[in-house]
Structures are given as C-alpha cells and as structure tokens.
Amino acid sequence: MDFDRVDRLPFHRLEARPHQAARSFLGCVRTRALNASRPLAFGSRLAAAVALHAILFLACELRCDAAGFTENFSSPPLVTGWRTFGDATLFSWNSNSQKLDVTWDSSRPNSYFFRPLGTIIGKADDFGLQFDLRLISIQSGANAAKPSTFEIAVGLFRLASAVDPGFNRGTGQNSPHLAEWTYFPAADSIDATVSPVLVSASSQFIPSFNFPLEMETNQLFHVVLAYTASNQTLVTTMTRNGSAFGPIQNVKLPPSFSDFRLDTVSINSYSDAGDPYGSIFVRGAIDNLAVITPSAPVANLVSRVTNGVHHIQFTGRTNWTYALERSTDLRTFLQVANASGGTNIVFDDPFAAGAIGRFYRIRAERP
Numbered sequence: 001m002d003f004d005r006v007d008r009l010p011f012h013r014l015e016a017r018p019h020q021a022a023r024s025f026l027g028c029v030r031t032r033a034l035n036a037s038r039p040l041a042f043g044s045r046l047a048a049a050v051a052l053h054a055i056l057f058l059a060c061e062l063r064c065d066a067a068g069f070t071e072n073f074s075s076p077p078l079v080t081g082w083r084t085f086g087d088a089t090l091f092s093w094n095s096n097s098q099k100l101d102v103t104w105d106s107s108r109p110n111s112y113f114f115r116p117l118g119t120i121i122g123k124a125d126d127f128g129l130q131f132d133l134r135l136i137s138i139q140s141g142a143n144a145a146k147p148s149t150f151e152i153a154v155g156l157f158r159l160a161s162a163v164d165p166g167f168n169r170g171t172g173q174n175s176p177h178l179a180e181w182t183y184f185p186a187a188d189s190i191d192a193t194v195s196p197v198l199v200s201a202s203s204q205f206i207p208s209f210n211f212p213l214e215m216e217t218n219q220l221f222h223v224v225l226a227y228t229a230s231n232q233t234l235v236t237t238m239t240r241n242g243s244a245f246g247p248i249q250n251v252k253l254p255p256s257f258s259d260f261r262l263d264t265v266s267i268n269s270y271s272d273a274g275d276p277y278g279s280i281f282v283r284g285a286i287d288n289l290a291v292i293t294p295s296a297p298v299a300n301l302v303s304r305v306t307n308g309v310h311h312i313q314f315t316g317r318t319n320w321t322y323a324l325e326r327s328t329d330l331r332t333f334l335q336v337a338n339a340s341g342g343t344n345i346v347f348d349d350p351f352a353a354g355a356i357g358r359f360y361r362i363r364a365e366r367p
Helices: 018-026
Strands: 012-014 046-052 056-060 068-071 083-085 091-094 099-105 111-121 127-140 152-157 178-184 197-199 205-207 220-228 233-240 243-245 262-269 280-292 299-306 309-315 321-327 334-340 345-350 358-365
Touching: 099 262, 127 152, 127 178, 152 280, 178 220, 178 262, 262 280, 309 358, 321 345, 334 345
Parallel strands: none
Antiparallel strands: 046 056, 046 358, 068 280, 083 111, 091 099, 099 280, 111 262, 127 220, 127 280, 152 178, 152 262, 178 197, 197 205, 220 233, 233 243, 299 309, 309 345, 321 334, 321 358
8 A cells, every 4th residue: 555645546437527526526426436547646646637528537646525525433444444554453343332443552652543624734723623531440560661651642743754664752852743642641750741742844843741640441432633823732621521631732823834735633542662661551432523624725626628728727725835737648747837826716728629538637735
C-alpha cells in the first residue's frame, strides 16, 4: 500500500452534459464505474479531472465528506474507508456492541486504525475531533524492564510521516505532524495524566499536562478537541458518564511554532522502542467518532466550452495552489495553467475546432 496517497477513486461515467456532470460530481452522486487502466494519485495532493467529450469523465481524490464525517461503527469500518497499519490484530470491530475494540500494546510496532480526511489541515485551519472512550483494563509498566507509564493516543496526523520507519513517538522528538489526545495512566510515582499535544513538522512539541487526572475503567468518557486558527489554540474538554471531567489546560501555539500538515484521523498504538522507561497494555473501546475539517480546496466547479475555449471555474482557498493539467490518454498530463489560492479561480484553455478526447484535471496542493 502506498501511504503517500490521500485516497483513490476509479473513473466514473456520467451520462450528462459537462456542466451538469460537474455539479453532480461535487454533489457526490454515485455512478457506475468504468474499468480504468489506473487510478489517479498525486502523493499528498488532491485532484479532480474533467474531460471534453460527449461523455464526461471525472476522477478525484476529494472525498464527499471533505468537510468532516462521523463514525458510529454500526457497520464494518474497513468497508467505509478505514484502514490499518502495523499490527491489525490490535483493532477489531465488535458487531454486537457496534464499537471498535482497541488494544494499546507498546510492545508491538507502531500500529494505526486510520481514515484519510480527504483534505490537508495546517495551523491556519479550524478543525475538531471528538469520540467516546471506555477503558476496560489498564496495565502501566507492562514490560518489567520498563516499569513507568506510556501513552494511549487518538488524533490527527500526516500519514506519510506516521508510517515512516524513523517515526518514533517514544523519543519525544521524532514524531512530526500531530494533533493528538493522549493519556498516561499512573505508574512508577507518575500521576495519571491527560495530555493533548500539537507537534510541528520539525517535531516541536507543544503539550499541556493535566494531572492527577485518572481515567477509571468501565466509565464512559467523551473527548472533544477543538482547534481555532484565529488564536492558534487547541481546547480540550472531557466528560465522564456525562459529567465534567477535568479541567484540561489549553494548548496555545507560540510564535516560534512553524506549522504542521494533517491528512488522517487515527487511533494510535505506539511502540515504546524509543522510551527507555515506559510501557503499556490497555484494552478499550472507541465509539461515536466525529471529525470537523475545513471545506474542500475545490468547490462549485463549473466546466464549459465557449468559442473554442474550455473554461474551468471553481472556488478555491487562499492557502492552496492550483494547476490545470491536460491529457489525451489519461496517462500523461501537461500543465497548462496555474494559480494561487483564491475565492474565484478561472482556467482557460483554447483548442482546435473539432478537437475531442481532451481530458483535464485540477491539481490542488497545500504548500
């Protein structure tokens, strides 16, 4: 699996005129797929393709849920876009309780149960995450040689960084691109601690440590993370069985904090390989997870041909860059125009009279 790719969808056939099909595509209409020779994928980029033809083809990596999604685990999550990395046995869908059973075992390699967001988030974007968590059993210092505590975690990260062999959460300096809720159970004279954290591209950690704050087993906790770009602050609130739990200090980014890029929501069981003191073995269940993300980088797409010119117009975002690329075979693409982000972007491409079989895609990138 290529984890540098945000997502892939096959080509779809829409029996409609170009401008009608474009609106259908943005409305996430499901259609019958053609057998494409290969999907489109552009690293950690998002793309949409349109074609000048009697039949309009669209290929995209923008998910229909690009403004966020909810997951109540009422159906098998691996069918609804979730994936695993590392030790897949640590994550199991419980069809009876309709929850995700999770084991955080630091003796195993870094392991994730994750779902791509369909967009890319930086510190200039508002975003949020919430979920229910019930802990069934907790064993801090599970490894006798490492009797101190270690974290369990749920949050957002950059997938390509998280699956890199050099990513090591235990060292505190080799795990870039994170917005995460973590909990350290009590162990070895260390109090139980809830610690939300933001981590930059250069692994600059900005946490808040909240202790003593013990999360008992067999209690229903609800966790809410809300980041506001205007004041660059992550606010965390929690309840226990419906009553306030905490308080939890905010995470405020300092001027020295560079930035991060987040493209995935994930439940994280980290390896303790980089930590000489701590280890953990925890069983629990996750439910009612919800993510709020910024709007999609390409919206209100309209494609039309006027007087021998193909006009492509859409609403962009100020912190993205865009390029229009053209192909005749859906394999090799040539860039024909580019633009910085904005609220109204127009690409024009003239073509010879009678030309058919031109295909276009918009490449949206987050610098």
